[in-house]
Amino acid sequence: MNLKEKNDLSTENGLPYNYNYKVYIYMYYIIQTENLLAALQKTITVIEKRQTLPILANVLLICDEDRLKLKATDLEIEIGSEAILLETHETGEITVPARKLFDICRTLPADSQIKFTLKEGRVYIVSNRSRFVLSTLPATEYPVLDALQNPTVFKISQSALKKLLDKTAFAMAQQDVRYYLNGLLLEINSNSIKSVTTDGHRLALSSVEQSLNIDSSQQIILPRKGIIELLRLIDDSDDEVEISLTSNHIQVELKNARFISKLIDGKFPDYSRVLPSDCPNMMLVNREQLRGALIRTAILTNDKYKGVRFQLDNHLLKIKTHNPEKEEAEEELEVNYPGSAVEVGFNINYLMDILNVIDSELVQFNLKDSGSSCLIHNEGDTTSQYVVMPMRL
Amino acid sequence: MNVYPDKLPASLKKHIAPIYLIYGDEPLQMREAVDAVRARVRAEGYLEREVLDVTPEFRWDQLQSSADSLSLFSSRRLLDLRLPSGKPGAQGSQALRDYAQRPPEDAVLLISCGKLDKSALKGAWFKALDALGVTVAVREIPRAQLPQWLNRRLLARGLHFSEEAVALLVERVQGNLLAAMQEVEKLELLHGKGNISAEQVEQAVADSARFSLYALSEAVLLGDIERVLRVFYGLQAEGTAANLLLWLLSRDLRLLAQLSFPAGALPMAKLGIWSSQQGFYQAALKRLSYAKTLRLLQRCAQIERLVKGQEKGDAWQALLQLALTMAGFRVLKR
Numbered sequence: 001m002n003l004k005e006k007n008d009l010s011t012e013n014g015l016p017y018n019y020n021y022k023v024y025i026y027m028y029y030i031i032q033t034e035n036l037l038a039a040l041q042k043t044i045t046v047i048e049k050r051q052t053l054p055i056l057a058n059v060l061l062i063c064d065e066d067r068l069k070l071k072a073t074d075l076e077i078e079i080g081s082e083a084i085l086l087e088t089h090e091t092g093e094i095t096v097p098a099r100k101l102f103d104i105c106r107t108l109p110a111d112s113q114i115k116f117t118l119k120e121g122r123v124y125i126v127s128n129r130s131r132f133v134l135s136t137l138p139a140t141e142y143p144v145l146d147a148l149q150n151p152t153v154f155k156i157s158q159s160a161l162k163k164l165l166d167k168t169a170f171a172m173a174q175q176d177v178r179y180y181l182n183g184l185l186l187e188i189n190s191n192s193i194k195s196v197t198t199d200g201h202r203l204a205l206s207s208v209e210q211s212l213n214i215d216s217s218q219q220i221i222l223p224r225k226g227i228i229e230l231l232r233l234i235d236d237s238d239d240e241v242e243i244s245l246t247s248n249h250i251q252v253e254l255k256n257a258r259f260i261s262k263l264i265d266g267k268f269p270d271y272s273r274v275l276p277s278d279c280p281n282m283m284l285v286n287r288e289q290l291r292g293a294l295i296r297t298a299i300l301t302n303d304k305y306k307g308v309r310f311q312l313d314n315h316l317l318k319i320k321t322h323n324p325e326k327e328e329a330e331e332e333l334e335v336n337y338p339g340s341a342v343e344v345g346f347n348i349n350y351l352m353d354i355l356n357v358i359d360s361e362l363v364q365f366n367l368k369d370s371g372s373s374c375l376i377h378n379e380g381d382t383t384s385q386y387v388v389m390p391m392r393l
Numbered sequence: 394m395n396v397y398p399d400k401l402p403a404s405l406k407k408h409i410a411p412i413y414l415i416y417g418d419e420p421l422q423m424r425e426a427v428d429a430v431r432a433r434v435r436a437e438g439y440l441e442r443e444v445l446d447v448t449p450e451f452r453w454d455q456l457q458s459s460a461d462s463l464s465l466f467s468s469r470r471l472l473d474l475r476l477p478s479g480k481p482g483a484q485g486s487q488a489l490r491d492y493a494q495r496p497p498e499d500a501v502l503l504i505s506c507g508k509l510d511k512s513a514l515k516g517a518w519f520k521a522l523d524a525l526g527v528t529v530a531v532r533e534i535p536r537a538q539l540p541q542w543l544n545r546r547l548l549a550r551g552l553h554f555s556e557e558a559v560a561l562l563v564e565r566v567q568g569n570l571l572a573a574m575q576e577v578e579k580l581e582l583l584h585g586k587g588n589i590s591a592e593q594v595e596q597a598v599a600d601s602a603r604f605s606l607y608a609l610s611e612a613v614l615l616g617d618i619e620r621v622l623r624v625f626y627g628l629q630a631e632g633t634a635a636n637l638l639l640w641l642l643s644r645d646l647r648l649l650a651q652l653s654f655p656a657g658a659l660p661m662a663k664l665g666i667w668s669s670q671q672g673f674y675q676a677a678l679k680r681l682s683y684a685k686t687l688r689l690l691q692r693c694a695q696i697e698r699l700v701k702g703q704e705k706g707d708a709w710q711a712l713l714q715l716a717l718t719m720a721g722f723r724v725l726k727r
Contacts, residue, residue: 177444200441200464200465200466201462269466302454303452304452304454304455304458306458307461347462389464390463391463392461392497
């Protein structure tokens with residue numbers, strides 16, 4: 001086929017040259033590249049690198065009167081977004097390879113315009129002197145999650161939601177056989193929302209006070225990938241998002257995007273049971289000093305074995321590590337510790353993860369002994385709490 | 394401490410060792426042994442199980458790390474290490490010795506491991522594990538002990554098979570204990586607890602039996618007419634090529650001819666006949682004279698022409714006649 005002859009869409013009136021020759025055009029619009037790119041960025045991260053069905057590599061494009069709606073899915077999660085169109089000549093819907101469309105938009109100048117035409121099962125993309133022809137699959141075959149039936153609906157500010165996820169997402173399990181740990185527990189009560197994650201060795205819990213107009217408290221588990229996608233969509237603003245819940249789906253409605261995810265069907269362990277209540281030894285330590293000491297001592301630990309020894313006595317914290325080559329590191333920190341002498345081992349990675357989400361200058365450690373869990377939180381503030389099991393020394 | 398597979402449940406009941414090493418290449422006993430350990434420790438409150446698969450990407454530091462990482466939810470844990478190759482290598486050997494030197498109090502280490510050769514059994518890591526824990530070797534059950542083994546299993550399940558029934562089942566499932574237990578379970582479902590006769594085994598097990606060519610050879614040589622028919626029709630139904638059957642029968646005839654050669658027969662071992670099969674040929678020699686063997690070999694040549702379309706006639710019919718004649722059945726002469 002002669003590409004130039006058949007596909008040359010450059011015309012004077014903005015229409016494909018053969019528009020007048022009664023070739024039916026199913027979809028035709030013009031859009032600002034940066035608008036399309038922004039909408040694509042929101043959705044296509046959900047698309048897996050390898051798909052079980054060919055159509056799952058595609059993004060669904062629906063051209064309405066003045067808006068382009070996009071949807072991408074991996075059958076577990078669906079993300080929809082919107083972009084404003086400059087001109088709409090023919091409405092319609094189609095799916096195209098998402099990654100390729102994204103790469104085209106990404107590399108075109110941001111202020112350029114894209115003419116997007118669908119005819120005879122192929123999509124023609126023209127911008128200035130760049131031309132692309134993409135294969136398509138029919139929109140009717142695209143798997144779209146159904147609308148939620150009788151959901152529980154409430155509103156929460158983006159910043160509050162972001163805090164709940166940010167403070168706890170790191171402690172989710174990864175590919176654990178206890179599948180219900182590979183996600184985040186969201187507990188919705190009439191006056192608060194709590195998020196909890198655990199991988200069996202550590203636990204993170206964060207809560208937000210908010211009065212909600214709901215009848216009974218509800219616990220749901222969001223899958224790990226859904227949390228990562230959702231964190232990409234929300235920011236620190238005070239804009240409200242609307243959350244709808246059913247027993248097996250969650251939908252988060254944002255200004256220009258909609259996130260729907262299946263939930264993990266399982267019983268999350270009773271987190272209140274593992275929050276230690278009896279921790280007689282309290283230590284206050286400067287967060288940045290502790291972080292620096294841990295980074296340095298971690299150099300002389302092993303790849304897979306990140307054990308660190310804490311020796312606490314009389315306002316002094318000694319941090320020690322060693323590795324199989326018998327190399328050793330030791331740091332001393334002045335801390336506020338009036339308690340009795342304690343020696344306890346920790347996994348450095350777990351402590352670093354916690355220090356990354358703690359925002360007060362001083363960190364509070366509540367310890368008992370070398371075999372009991374340790375409770376860590378911001379100084380004097382327990383809205384976010386972290387429990388770490390020690391390592392055997 | 395070495396424990397026999399069938400003594401493992403009793404040993405588990407007495408006390409739980411910090412390490413269990415179960416090695417060998419017989420899948421049924423392997424599965425039963427590791428399941429017994431898992432079930433027992435779970436009952437004792439070892440609720441959390443961590444699986445460590447020794448693949449080429451596996452880092453042995455992970456073992457120590459898992460051993461030392463205490464759990465939030467359960468005070469006792471099972472570390473389920475899978476070492477299918479049976480070769481931990483230098484690093485693994487060191488890691489296992491380190492583990493045995495300082496085993497965690499709250500965890501049981503269960504290693505399911507492929508076959509270990511003699512040198513591995515003398516290795517430092519094996520000795521360290523054996524000194525501290527329980528080692529269980531699972532081995533193939535030799536055919537001679539199979540009936541006894543099967544009887545013990547049946548007794549434990551409250552089933553009673555007649556002697557013939559056991560013998561029949563043993564013959565069908567030799568070398569595949571997984572299949573043996575599956576058949577026993579099937580029979581239990583079909584007939585419930587109680588006595589099972591040879592016929593019931595025959596009916597239930599024949600359906601799923603797959604015949605090898607050599608099963609025909611065995612039946613023919615032993616002169617078991619019924620079995621010859623069953624195996625022959627089984628092979629025909631499975632779509633075995635007629636020339637394969639012909640090759641098998643003519644091979645046996647040639648061997649028999651050499652064994653009965655009047656001017657000095659060759660010993661069986663010289664002809665490459667396994668000791669386990671020598672009895673079959675012995676039985677056939679009682680029926681078939683040298684002269685008869687030669688006549689049947691000529692018949693083979695004719696069947697070959699049938700099989701290859703050089704002569705008109707039913708090759709399968711001719712093959713069956715040959716097999717039955719060899720087995721000592723008097724086929725009507727044309």
